[in-house]
Amino acid sequence: MRITCPLCGDRDRREFYYYGDAVYADRPAEGAAPEAWDAYLHLRDNPAGETRDLWYHEMGCSAWIEVTRNTVTHAVLATRLLAERGQTGEGGPSGEGEPKPRRKGKPE
Amino acid sequence: MRYSGFRVLAEGLGGNKGWRPAWRDPEPKAEYDIVIIGGGGHGLSTAYYLAKNHGLTNIAVLEKGYLGGGNVGRNTTIVRANYFLPGNQEFYSHSLKLWEGLEADLNYNVMHSQRGLINLFHSDGQRDAFARRGNAMINQGDDAELLDREGVRRHLPYLDFEQTRFPIYGGLLHRRGGTARHDAVAWGYARGADRRGVDLIQNCEVTGIDIEGGRVTGVQTTRGAIRAKKVGIVVAGRSGQVAAMAGMRLPVESHILQAFVTEGLKPVIDHVVSFGMGHFYISQSDKGGLVFGGDLDFYASYAARGNLPMVEHVMEAGMTLMPMIGKAKVLRSWGGIMDMTPDGSPIIDRTHVDGLYIDCGWNYGGFKAVPASGWCMAHLMATGEPHAVARRFRLDRFATGHLLDEEGTGSQHNLH
Ligand SMILES: Cc1cc2nc3c(=O)[nH]c(=O)nc-3n(C[C@H](O)[C@H](O)[C@H](O)COP(=O)(O)OP(=O)(O)OC[C@H]3O[C@@H](n4cnc5c(N)ncnc54)[C@H](O)[C@@H]3O)c2cc1C
Ligand SMILES: [Zn+2]
Numbered sequence: 416m417r418i419t420c421p422l423c424g425d426r427d428r429r430e431f432y433y434y435g436d437a438v439y440a441d442r443p444a445e446g447a448a449p450e451a452w453d454a455y456l457h458l459r460d461n462p463a464g465e466t467r468d469l470w471y472h473e474m475g476c477s478a479w480i481e482v483t484r485n486t487v488t489h490a491v492l493a494t495r496l497l498a499e500r501g502q503t504g505e506g507g508p509s510g511e512g513e514p515k516p517r518r519k520g521k522p523e
Numbered sequence: 524m525r526y527s528g529f530r531v532l533a534e535g536l537g538g539n540k541g542w543r544p545a546w547r548d549p550e551p552k553a554e555y556d557i558v559i560i561g562g563g564g565h566g567l568s569t570a571y572y573l574a575k576n577h578g579l580t581n582i583a584v585l586e587k588g589y590l591g592g593g594n595v596g597r598n599t600t601i602v603r604a605n606y607f608l609p610g611n612q613e614f615y616s617h618s619l620k621l622w623e624g625l626e627a628d629l630n631y632n633v634m635h636s637q638r639g640l641i642n643l644f645h646s647d648g649q650r651d652a653f654a655r656r657g658n659a660m661i662n663q664g665d666d667a668e669l670l671d672r673e674g675v676r677r678h679l680p681y682l683d684f685e686q687t688r689f690p691i692y693g694g695l696l697h698r699r700g701g702t703a704r705h706d707a708v709a710w711g712y713a714r715g716a717d718r719r720g721v722d723l724i725q726n727c728e729v730t731g732i733d734i735e736g737g738r739v740t741g742v743q744t745t746r747g748a749i750r751a752k753k754v755g756i757v758v759a760g761r762s763g764q765v766a767a768m769a770g771m772r773l774p775v776e777s778h779i780l781q782a783f784v785t786e787g788l789k790p791v792i793d794h795v796v797s798f799g800m801g802h803f804y805i806s807q808s809d810k811g812g813l814v815f816g817g818d819l820d821f822y823a824s825y826a827a828r829g830n831l832p833m834v835e836h837v838m839e840a841g842m843t844l845m846p847m848i849g850k851a852k853v854l855r856s857w858g859g860i861m862d863m864t865p866d867g868s869p870i871i872d873r874t875h876v877d878g879l880y881i882d883c884g885w886n887y888g889g890f891k892a893v894p895a896s897g898w899c900m901a902h903l904m905a906t907g908e909p910h911a912v913a914r915r916f917r918l919d920r921f922a923t924g925h926l927l928d929e930e931g932t933g934s935q936h937n938l939h
Contacts, residue, residue, distance in 0.1 A: 416822075416830050427832075428830065428832060429832045433821045433822045433937065434935070435776070435823075435935055435936060435937065436776065436823070450922065453921055454772075456865060456921070456934040457774035457865045457921040457922075457934060458772045458773065458774055459763065459772070459773070459775060459776045459936070460763070460772065460922075461763030461764075461773070461776050461777055461823070462763075463761075463764060463777075463825040466823060468822070468823060472637055484826050485779070486823050486825045486826070487824075487825045487826055488826070489824065489826055489830070494571070495831040511718065
């Protein structure tokens with residue numbers, strides 16, 4: 416799988432850290448109801464087909480990228496900077512709530 | 524037909540003309556008391572225990588492909604009871620006890636082999652964590668032994684103990700852990716359910732769930748509508764889509780996990796070895812193939828096949844741990860669709876629809892759970908109450924904060 420970083424161009428998937436569904440960019444307001452936090456953290460549409468998710472160009476320019484791709488074919492359909500998504504008024508990171516990559520080890 | 528040593532002998536002498544198919548291939552009826560969606564390990568064991576433990580036999584299992592074509596036939600077959608958290612512990616402990624009596628119960632050879640599982644550790648901190656886990660396992664009534672480096676060397680002399688990145692400090696040995704033949708588990712439960720009157724309907728995809736006045740009334744399928752008083756959703760990686768037919772949005776994201784097998788070799792690895800820091804684990808099948816795997820590909824996927832970076836990573840980890848396998852030729856690799864939850868633990872619960880139940884969220888550890896999951900799902904569907912050892916596998920635990928985060932990695936589906 417190759418992903419086109421809007422800043423760096425077409426790059427190997429290994430340069431990116433995968434965070435999860437693009438819903439992570441729509442962080443609820445601080446005083447939001449518990450249901451909103453449950454939906455944000457846990458519940459997923461989990462589509463077989465087109466989806467949007469968040470990738471971090473960890474070994475490149477460090478940009479957060481929203482990738483539109485197909486979960487059945489692995490085709491990458493579109494990419495844009497998460498920051499741009501915020502500017503279009505469709506919600507976006509609150510600034511302090513930017514997702515941070517984590518690592519762990521354990522098989523099976 | 525009962526299987527036995529005598530039967531094998533008699534059939535051998537008689538030219539093997541007496542063997543019969545292990546289960547029927549019935550047409551779906553218009554109505555059942557209970558419909559189970561999904562003919563994987565969990566769906567089949569649910570049907571089996573509904574019949575065996577609760578005397579309910581007017582049941583159909585609806586499978587969109589063939590029995591055992593999903594994850595139950597794609598996993599790397601590790602069976603263990605080495606969980607840490609109350610809630611998980613008693614469940615997997617119960618499951619291992621069922622495994623230990625499974626072949627006699629099913630009258631079927633599932634090749635359950637308690638060859639011992641060793642989880643390696645590589646630092647003082649990891650040793651402490653494994654000591655604590657081992658104590659928890661012993662308190663639960665299961666077995667655990669902490670091995671130092673020489674102890675590991677006695678069992679696994681072929682490991683590279685001096686590797687600079689992850690020198691081996693020791694391991695946690697779980698002697699009752701091991702493997703089983705995955706297909707045989709599906710077939711054994713299928714045959715057992717069929718013999719008790721359960722209809723196993725293959726090539727029958729559920730396309731809709733009928734609900735009237737908040738109660739489930741049946742399902743729509745590619746082989747017509749089927750009415751049912753109770754319906755169980757037991758579809759592993761496809762849980763999100765089937766639950767959506769009942770208007771549900773689940774705490775599940777589907778991810779791809781790959782595995783590999785080599786050509787058959789003479790016996791060389793007689794345990795299950797897990798190298799967590801390298802994302803690698805391995806055992807040897809009775810046919811001789813080295814069966815091994817690693818971690819998820821890490822991005823949401825329904826492709827049942829992975830990408831090359833994880834292939835390379837798993838091979839590297841294997842070579843780091845046991846350079847001797849470098850000349851073995853890989854025969855096949857494949858992937859399965861994993862139903863990942865945000866705390867890494869499963870769900871066995873009722874839903875907001877009366878008569879509709881769900882069993883899902885097995886992440887990549889659901890093979891060992893096949894007996895206990897079926898046992899508890901059957902209990903829930905028959906009695907309406909959760910079984911004692913599965914009472915924490917609630918669907919609403921994410922909303923209420925009663926998570927079972929075994930790995931302590933937080934609410935990110937792919938990190939469990
Ligand atoms: C590579 C790999 C390695 C693994 N290793 C281990 C291991 O070592 N130990 C361990 O404990 N676990 C392991 N697992 C996990 C384990 O295999 C799964 O958690 C478990 O098999 C899932 O439950 P199941 O058997 O019921 O799933 P499945 O066999 O996938 O059954 C679900 C069934 O539902 C059917 N279905 C889906 N949608 C519909 C529909 N609409 N209508 C009708 N039928 C439908 C599917 O066709 C499928 O047959 C591994 C998994 C993989 C992929
Ligand atoms: Zn970049």
